[in-house]
Amino acid sequence: MAECTHDCSSCGESCGERTEAFDFKAKANPHSNVKKVIAVMSGKGGVGKSLVTASLAAACQKAGRQAAVLDADITGPSIPKAFGVHTRAMGNEEGILPVLTKTGIKLMSLNLLVENESDPVVWRGSLIAGTVKQFWTDVQWGDVDYMFVDMPPGTGDVPLTVFQSLPVDGIIIVTSPQELVSMIVEKAVKMAEMMDLPILGLVENYSYFQCPDCGKQHAIFGESHIDDIAAAHGLKVLARLPIDPNLAAACDAGTAEDFAPNYLEDVAKEL
Numbered sequence: 001m002a003e004c005t006h007d008c009s010s011c012g013e014s015c016g017e018r019t020e021a022f023d024f025k026a027k028a029n030p031h032s033n034v035k036k037v038i039a040v041m042s043g044k045g046g047v048g049k050s051l052v053t054a055s056l057a058a059a060c061q062k063a064g065r066q067a068a069v070l071d072a073d074i075t076g077p078s079i080p081k082a083f084g085v086h087t088r089a090m091g092n093e094e095g096i097l098p099v100l101t102k103t104g105i106k107l108m109s110l111n112l113l114v115e116n117e118s119d120p121v122v123w124r125g126s127l128i129a130g131t132v133k134q135f136w137t138d139v140q141w142g143d144v145d146y147m148f149v150d151m152p153p154g155t156g157d158v159p160l161t162v163f164q165s166l167p168v169d170g171i172i173i174v175t176s177p178q179e180l181v182s183m184i185v186e187k188a189v190k191m192a193e194m195m196d197l198p199i200l201g202l203v204e205n206y207s208y209f210q211c212p213d214c215g216k217q218h219a220i221f222g223e224s225h226i227d228d229i230a231a232a233h234g235l236k237v238l239a240r241l242p243i244d245p246n247l248a249a250a251c252d253a254g255t256a257e258d259f260a261p262n263y264l265e266d267v268a269k270e271l
């Protein structure tokens, strides 16, 4: 341990004489000027978190704000595919440059750095968490109004790293109507509360399917519990998304950005 200077603000040691709480925040790249960071999380996998992230970024960009997506879902990165981006990110001595989508959304994802998109990432949690941190410190994001962080599912190592090291302004929790999900959403809500981060609201995906012939709405995954969960935690329901096969097809085709209607347009406006 280096000799104590009694200046806790510039010291990384957690000794008994520390008078200020240790700040885990990572320094952004000097070429980054990100105004708002919004984490999109879910308690469990497959609820459509990446699709919600991509739609939010597309809606913000369309509304004239510079949007960016930091893909923190290192082992299951689906953001580049949703935007049809398959180029590799370039860099210089100052750091890595984000890749731009068709409408100019700035992206960074591990899939933009690996040689082969389909190679699995067989890494330990600490390495994955370190990579996410580097997406903040080593990427030259430039000017960004809204950065959406596509979190890995759950409440583990990487979400913890994101919440501790990035200046997250708010969290959006994505959920689906199944009964089991309400308990899992609570875990995500409690994690946000523990980290003392504001939850901007809940987005329920797969809420219903609207029959293209008669227009009737069917609750394919069962009746929604979202209002009860929201009320129990004093949260807002930001949006309910239908099951829309055309939306899934647009994501597969890499045209999520162009998809209309963008079900999250009103949420983007609210942001």
Ligand SMILES: Nc1ncnc2c1ncn2[C@@H]1O[C@H](COP(=O)(O)OP(=O)(O)OP(=O)(O)O)[C@@H](O)[C@H]1O
Pocket (backbone or CB within 6 Å): 042, 044, 045, 046, 047, 048, 049, 050, 051, 052, 073, 076, 078, 152, 153, 205, 206, 241, 242, 243, 244, 245, 247, 248, 249, 251, 252
């Ligand atoms: N509302 C929807 N209507 C139709 N298809 C959807 C909808 N939401 C998501 N999907 C499709 O479901 C699949 C899973 O969605 P997505 O990758 O966004 O989930 P995720 O929660 O991010 O998953 P993971 O936990 O693996 O990160 C994708 O193929 C996506 O296109």
